[in-house]
Amino acid sequence: xxxxxxxxxxxxxxxVLLVQASLLLCAxxxxxxxxxxxxxxxxxxxxxxxxxxxxxxxxxxxxxFHHWLQTSEASQVHLLDxxxxxxxxxxxxxxxxxxxxxxxxxxxxxxxxxxAFGLLIPLGLGCAAGLVAPAVLLPAGRERGLFAFFIGVxxxxxxxxxxxxxxxxxxxxxxxxxxxxxxxxxVDDVAGWMLLSVASAMAASGLxxxxxxxxxxxxxxxxxxAMVLGRPAIRWLMARSRTPHTVMATATLVIVGCATAxxxxxMEASFGALVGGLLAGAAGSETKRAxxxxxxxxxxxxxxxxxxxxxxxxxLFALGTPLIALAALCALVVATVGKFAGALFGARVAKLDRxxxxxxxxxxxxxxxxxxxxxxxGLRLGVLxxxxxxxxxxxxxxxxxxxxxxxxxxxxxxxxNDEERARLQQSKDLAGTPREDALxxx
Numbered sequence: 001x002x003x004x005x006x007x008x009x010x011x012x013x014x015x016v017l018l019v020q021a022s023l024l025l026c027a028x029x030x031x032x033x034x035x036x037x038x039x040x041x042x043x044x045x046x047x048x049x050x051x052x053x054x055x056x057x058x059x060x061x062x063x064x065f066h067h068w069l070q071t072s073e074a075s076q077v078h079l080l081d082x083x084x085x086x087x088x089x090x091x092x093x094x095x096x097x098x099x100x101x102x103x104x105x106x107x108x109x110x111x112x113x114x115x116a117f118g119l120l121i122p123l124g125l126g127c128a129a130g131l132v133a134p135a136v137l138l139p140a141g142r143e144r145g146l147f148a149f150f151i152g153v154x155x156x157x158x159x160x161x162x163x164x165x166x167x168x169x170x171x172x173x174x175x176x177x178x179x180x181x182x183x184x185x186x187v188d189d190v191a192g193w194m195l196l197s198v199a200s201a202m203a204a205s206g207l208x209x210x211x212x213x214x215x216x217x218x219x220x221x222x223x224x225x226a227m228v229l230g231r232p233a234i235r236w237l238m239a240r241s242r243t244p245h246t247v248m249a250t251a252t253l254v255i256v257g258c259a260t261a262x263x264x265x266x267m268e269a270s271f272g273a274l275v276g277g278l279l280a281g282a283a284g285s286e287t288k289r290a291x292x293x294x295x296x297x298x299x300x301x302x303x304x305x306x307x308x309x310x311x312x313x314x315x316l317f318a319l320g321t322p323l324i325a326l327a328a329l330c331a332l333v334v335a336t337v338g339k340f341a342g343a344l345f346g347a348r349v350a351k352l353d354r355x356x357x358x359x360x361x362x363x364x365x366x367x368x369x370x371x372x373x374x375x376x377x378g379l380r381l382g383v384l385x386x387x388x389x390x391x392x393x394x395x396x397x398x399x400x401x402x403x404x405x406x407x408x409x410x411x412x413x414x415x416x417n418d419e420e421r422a423r424l425q426q427s428k429d430l431a432g433t434p435r436e437d438a439l440x441x442x
Contacts, residue, residue: 017079020069021305024312027053028304041162041400043369046304047393050311070312081380084309087302088373089273092193093255094295096277097288099160099186107183110350114180115187117346118364119156122338123195126152129334134323137388150199150383154374154392155335157192159400160185162368166404172411177356181363188364193274194219196374197267203381218265222275230279238283247290251280268377303369310372310393313379318387328391335395336402339365358410366403371396 027049035045052058059066070077104111130148138147163185172178201215234254241247255276262272280287319325343361347353352360375392378384384392 013076013079016069016076017083020080021083023053023069024049024308025301025305028308032304039404041368042304043307043372044397044401046307047311047314047372047397049304050308051314051316052311053308054312054314056314056316080309083302084306084376085269087298087306088376089256089259089269090252090294090298091303091306091369092270092373093252093259093273093277093280094291094298095160096274097251097281097291097295098164099189099278099281100182101186101278103179103183104186107180110180110352111183111187113350114343114346114352114360115184115191117349118158118184118339118342118360119188119191121342121345122335123152123156125334125338126155129155129331133388134327136321136324137327137385137391139382139385142383146199146202147383147388149202150378151331151388151392153192153195153199154371154378155331155338155395156188156195157367157370157374158185158188158339158364159366159368159370159396160189162366162370162400162403163363166363166366166407175411175414177359177411177414180356181360184360184364189370190274192370192374193268193271196377197262197271199383200268200377200381201266203383215265215267218262218267222262222265222272226275226279230275231282234279235283238280238287244290247287248294251283251287251291252294254280270373270377306376307369307372310376313376313386314390314393315386316390318390321387324387324391328394331391332395332398335367335399336365355410355413359407359414362403362407362410365406366400367396368400369396371399 028046031045031049031052032042033045035048036042053066053069055066055070059070127148130151131144133147133151138144160182164182167178167181197219198215201218237250237254238247241250255273258276258279259269259272262275263269280291319328340358340361343364344354344357347357347360372393375384375389375396378392379386379389
């Protein structure tokens with residue numbers, strides 16, 4: 001008997017997918033640009049696009065169209081989700097290209113110390129919050145211990161892209177404290193993805209000693225293989241890529257291949273994409289330049305589409321229940337206090353003053369893109385339900401909005417030293433900005 005092949009995608013299914021993607025992308029781009037004009041993170045507008053098209057607004061005003069757009073057929077829902085998952089893998093991979101592990105080595109003990117405290121304290125507080133969370137936030141049939149650990153991971157992550165973007169927009173990258181904040185963000189980012197992979201493996205196999213030990217062994221194996229075998233292999237491949245198109249194809253294959261490997265190990269594909277991006281980025285600046293077109297498509301098309309889809313899954317009416325609204329407020333307080341407390345204790349151990357601790361806490365408190373991805377993974381794995389997913393995404397949005405003003409005021413309290421002035425002038429010279437002492441006096 002010949003093998004049975006799956007039928008091709010039907011015309012109606014394709015139509016629904018195209019309408020979904022077109023509406024989400026159009027709304028995400030428009031509201032994302034509006035958010036930027038209002039000096040807000042673009043992701044806030046992109047999330048709002050999904051919320052407007054989801055059950056919170058369109059679902060109430062035009063229920064018939066919403067039912068057609070958000071069909072309950074699993075196969076149709078998975079089509080749009082698959083597009084979003086590809087976007088997440090490429091987003092994490094291309095973002096990892098810009099991670100400078102050398103910056104962590106240069107800042108040494110300070111970044112590792114603050115990063116460790118800034119990760120462990122909110123992780124512990126988040127786990128404690130998950131243990132006492134209302135039962136209405138737990139999916140049916142899930143262990144509370146696994147839910148608590150995932151909440152801890154969701155509340156302890158920091159968004160390195162958001163941190164770097166904020167410091168760049170505020171023109172603070174020449175400051176020493178800004179460089180230290182980015183280095184701490186690198187530590188939190190990499191460790192957070194590792195913890196997420198452990199949580200994902202536990203979600204698949206249950207909360208047992210083996211479910212914890214196995215992903216940790218895989219993490220150790222992946223790290224060793226990436227450092228010993230991966231780095232020289234990728235450099236060898238990149239050196240033989242003669243054209244920019246070949247470099248881009250090779251780097252993309254590395255990112256997707258690593259994501260495939262970690263997914264096959266029972267871990268999260270996004271962690272593999274992070275490892276692949278780090279390996280590709282270590283091959284040199286040529287790789288980063290060649291991947292500029294892929295990064296542009298990812299950031300301008302796939303990422304907004306994914307974040308709009310993330311908003312589509314939110315239901316703000318869940319917050320109408322007083323118990324859930326109170327839980328959301330408490331989770332926001334726990335998340336914020338955890339990051340600032342971690343920065344304060346880490347700064348004390350690293351012998352930094354309170355002003356530096358405030359800057360580090362403000363920067364690390366921005367969750368943004370990473371926490372939204374974590375929330376989506378939790379919903380996909382069945383660790384979060386719609387109510388808890390909505391709370392986690394709202395925390396990501398709230399912390400990203402509160403970070404810039406706090407960070408701006410905190411940095412202003414730290415005096416600029418001569419080395420920072422020289423660094424700023426050097427960047428102006430490279431940009432073609434006239435020197436201040438060369439400007440004509442009025």
